[in-house]
Amino acid sequence: MAAGGKAVTTFHAAGLYWTPTSNPGSTGCIVQYKQSTDSTWRQGFNLWYDSRNNECRGSIVDLTPGTSYDFQMGVGSTYAVQTSASTWNEQFPIAKTITVGSQSTTLNVTESGSASGYVLYQAAPGAV
Known part of the structure; x- marks a missing residue:
């Protein structure tokens, strides 16, 4: 064919x-x-x-x-x-995890990553 x-x-x-x-x-x-x-x-x-x-x-x-x-x-x-x-894979490679606590100011994202490993920003337990 x-x-x-x-x-x-x-x-x-x-x-x-x-x-x-x-x-x-x-x-x-x-x-x-x-x-x-x-x-x-x-x-x-x-x-x-x-x-x-x-x-x-x-x-x-x-x-x-x-x-x-x-x-x-x-x-x-x-x-x-x-x-x-x-089809695209739903599992993304994570190169680094940054945990962010509660804050009342704007969070400035200063790191990104690449296709081989992304930077994951996550909330700390109990953060609002």
Whole structure:
């Protein structure tokens, strides 16, 4: 099967985009998906066809965060392309934790971090 199409993911969903070779009509494009480690495909709702740019698009929702998925798209009953993508992970790496006590002034955040480790600001127990 040819590679193609595009999947744009969030934590629990994937937006799918694919340009078929011809207009699929009002039924749109078929789609199926599975976790990359699974063998069983699940049927998704048909992607709608946008004639402005000759593209089928739609979403698969209720996905598991931090998981790799495979998607197949096609027209009629034939799947023509396959693409893969991973949903975002909900577990963020924490490089440093800063505990903040009660205060009546503005808290100035002076440290941030990076994608490899964020700085977590948290309230001290009992702080208001």
